[in-house]
Amino acid sequence: MKALYYPAWDQLEIRDVPEPAPKPGEVVIRVAAVGICGSELHCFVTHAPRRPPPAIMGHEFCGEVLQVGEGTSGYRPGDRVVVNSVIACGRCEDCLDGRVHLCREGEVFGMKRPGGFAERCAVPVSTLLPLPDGVSPLQGALVEPLANGVHALSLTRQRFPETVVVIGAGTIGLMVLQVATAAGALRLVSVDVSDARLQVAQQLGAETVLNPRTHDVVTTVRHLTRGRGADVVVDAVGAAETRRVAVEAARRGGEIVWLGLHDDPTQVSGFDVVLGERKVLGSFAVTHHDLRTAIGLFAHGKIALDPWVRTFPLLDGARVFQELATDPPADYIKALLLP
Numbered sequence: 001m002k003a004l005y006y007p008a009w010d011q012l013e014i015r016d017v018p019e020p021a022p023k024p025g026e027v028v029i030r031v032a033a034v035g036i037c038g039s040e041l042h043c044f045v046t047h048a049p050r051r052p053p054p055a056i057m058g059h060e061f062c063g064e065v066l067q068v069g070e071g072t073s074g075y076r077p078g079d080r081v082v083v084n085s086v087i088a089c090g091r092c093e094d095c096l097d098g099r100v101h102l103c104r105e106g107e108v109f110g111m112k113r114p115g116g117f118a119e120r121c122a123v124p125v126s127t128l129l130p131l132p133d134g135v136s137p138l139q140g141a142l143v144e145p146l147a148n149g150v151h152a153l154s155l156t157r158q159r160f161p162e163t164v165v166v167i168g169a170g171t172i173g174l175m176v177l178q179v180a181t182a183a184g185a186l187r188l189v190s191v192d193v194s195d196a197r198l199q200v201a202q203q204l205g206a207e208t209v210l211n212p213r214t215h216d217v218v219t220t221v222r223h224l225t226r227g228r229g230a231d232v233v234v235d236a237v238g239a240a241e242t243r244r245v246a247v248e249a250a251r252r253g254g255e256i257v258w259l260g261l262h263d264d265p266t267q268v269s270g271f272d273v274v275l276g277e278r279k280v281l282g283s284f285a286v287t288h289h290d291l292r293t294a295i296g297l298f299a300h301g302k303i304a305l306d307p308w309v310r311t312f313p314l315l316d317g318a319r320v321f322q323e324l325a326t327d328p329p330a331d332y333i334k335a336l337l338l339p
């Protein structure tokens, strides 16, 4: 079968690789669509030890069951499925306590085991969720990034927050915006350094868009909120600077969600957190429940993918991946590959 193969640092190529065979507890799926994730691009560019070659990357994918291995039940050939990108061990204390997404023994598709940048992929049934007929392969491949947005907001406690600020208008930021709308946020503010991305955010429901190159984000958010600050601020960038701005833009008693792993050390005002009882929440990966919610959001037409998602044949994968890694295009944000 054909796969987008990552043989060595900085290299990607379409290659013929052996067909996957299902181990006990696994099925082989025919990949219908697979997203190129920002974390893969980041690791590719920075030679991150988290994702060393050789590998077949790809962890945001959906498809159809082709072949079932021994000891699998509940799935038959022809079933449409979406895959949870993390394979939890099921035995550690986090798994046993139900924090499966925080399993430290967990594997991610496209790291040690082959991922979805291929025509077919073997996956443990524990990672599968059924994909209803009303959800397209395109939407199916975006269930995982959408679930990241669901997860981030589900950590907050406020219903109908008046103002939600989302820093970053990339894939996750745009998903957070749309989940926030569906969840009852009254006013959305999108922050990004790209005016093209802010325009997309506006089309997807942001009432106010702010480019930090021309506007002071904290001052403007305070101005919009009678001097108080936002009820919820989500940092979907993960840089030291955006984390700091997220804390400063939140009101007293407000909630801040940090997503993204751009930088590690981060300096924020301890006084802002303590004296204002601001709650800083880390958000990582997704639960099965978040994935189910994401499928529901797609099934009920709550999430727009126009004009920011574009599809390409898997055979063009190397070019598209390199392009996104080195010189991101201005006319779309998220690329999906179709094997």
Ligand SMILES: [Zn+2]
Pocket (backbone or CB within 6 Å): 037, 038, 039, 059, 060
């Ligand atoms: Zn991802």
Ligand SMILES: [Zn+2]
Pocket (backbone or CB within 6 Å): 088, 089, 090, 091, 092, 093, 094, 095, 096, 103, 104, 105, 106
């Ligand atoms: Zn575990």
